[in-house]
Amino acid sequence: MYVTNPTDFRQTERTAFLGGAAAGGESSRTIAAGAFLFREGDSAQFVFEVQTGVLRLTRVLANGRRQVIAFGYPGDIVGFPDGDVHHADCDAITAAQVVVHQTAALKDARRFPEAHQKLLGAAIREISAMQDHFMTLGQKTVTEKMASFLLVLGDRVGTRLGEYTEFNLPMCRSDIADFLCISPETVSRTFTQFRRRNIIFVDQINRVVLLDRAQLLELSEQD
C-alpha cells in the first residue's frame, strides 16, 4: 500500500493472486499481531499475498532511523526478494492471513507460467505504485501527504456512511510518520488541524471518518 492518487488503485487487480491450481506450491498461513513474517537478511523462500489483516514493511538505517516502506493490505504482495534474501522486515500490525508462494516460481517461468505471469504483473504494479509514492515523499508538503494518505485508505478499505467514508487506522502515529517521512508530532498536529477544519472526525484514536472528501482532494494536490 502506497500513497498514490486514489484513481490508481481502481485498476489494481483485487482477485486472489493464486488461482485454485497448485501453481508453485502455495499454502495459507496465519500471523498473529506483532509477529514477524520475515526479517531483513532472511533467506527469501516465499512471497506472500495478503488475504486479511495488515502487514508492515520496514527498514532500519544504520543510525536507527526507520522507514516504513509499505503497508500490506489484502490484495498486496509482499516479500519480493533482493537477490536471495529479504531486505526489509515484515511484521503484522493486526492478525493476518497470507497465501504463501514459493519463490521457485519466480525463477522458472516454464514450469509455473501462470504464477509467474501474475507475479510479474504484481511486480509491475508495485513499481508503478512506488513511483507514485516518490512523488508523495519528494514533492508534497505534510498536509498534502496526510491528505493523500487518508484518501487512499478511504478508497481501499473504507466503508460508506451515507456521504461519509469510515475506516480503521490499525497502525500507530509513528508508523504513519515513518511511512510519510515526517515526525510523529507532525502527524498528530495535522490530524488536529484536519479535525478543527471538520475535514475528518476521529471518534476513537484509530477510527477515522472522512467528512469532506472534496476538501481532502484539494489539499492533497494544492500548489
Add this chain to the structure above:
Amino acid sequence: MYVTNPTDFRQTERTAFLGGAAAGGESSRTIAAGAFLFREGDSAQFVFEVQTGVLRLTRVLANGRRQVIAFGYPGDIVGFPDGDVHHADCDAITAAQVVVHQTAALKDARRFPEAHQKLLGAAIREISAMQDHFMTLGQKTVTEKMASFLLVLGDRVGTRLGEYTEFNLPMCRSDIADFLCISPETVSRTFTQFRRRNIIFVDQINRVVLLDRAQLLELSEQD
C-alpha cells in the same frame, strides 16, 4: 539508477538483458540527446534496456513540480508500464542506444519464458533499488543524499585514477535536485561544501573526481 548503498549494485546483472535469440521481437534503437523515448500516457508497447548513454525518467505533478524518478544507465530497464500506458516521461540526457522489447512478453510467460524470466528479475531488482531510494529520500539530510549519490555514480560509472574515482555528470544540477528532492541551489551549495573540504574535485562542471571516498561514505550515513 537509484541512490542506494553502493554494495547493492554489485549483485546487479550487467549482462545484456536479451540473449541472442529473438525472444519476443526485440530490436535496437538510437535516441538523440534531448529526444523522448516515450511520454506519460503513451501506449506502452515496449520496454527498453539501456545499452549506452543516459536516460531520464520524470513525472510532473499537476502544479508543475517535477520529480526525476530515475536515471537510466546501461544495464537498466526502463518503461515498465502502468496498466497499458507509460506513466512517466523518458528522454535522453545524452545520445543513447536501447534494446527494444515488446511488452507482449510481459503478458505471455508461456510463449516467452526466457524474456519473461529476465523481465521479472529486472522488475524485482527495480523494486529493491526503489526501496533503497525511499530510505534516501525520506531519512537522509541533503549532505547524506548528495554523498550517497556521488558514491553510487562512482561505483557504477566511475573510472579509477590511482586511488581516486572520476566520472561524468551528464545531467544538470536541477536534474540531480529533482532526483534527490532538494532545490538546485542546495545541490550547488553542497558541491561547493564538498569541494572546500577536498572531498571532491570538479574541473569541468560535469566532471567529478572523488578524492576522499572514505569521508563520503561516512557522510552518506552519518547520524
Add this chain to the structure above:
DNA sequence: CGGGACTTTGACACCTCTCAACTCTCGTGG
C-alpha cells in the same frame, strides 16, 4: 489505582527553500 505506552500540544531552533543578484560558459554575430 498505578504504570506504561502512545498521543497531543507548545516553544524554539535550524535546515532548507525562495527570491534575487551575480558569475561563468558558450555560441552567435557583428
Add this chain to the structure above:
DNA sequence: CCACGAGAGTTGAGAGGTGTCAAAGTCCCG
C-alpha cells in the same frame, strides 16, 4: 577578435516549515 545574450550555475540574505525537545494528557491493562 570581441561584444553580446542566453542559459546554467553559484552565492547570499531572509523566511518559513518542520523537527526536536519537553511536558501534559489519554488510554489501556494489570
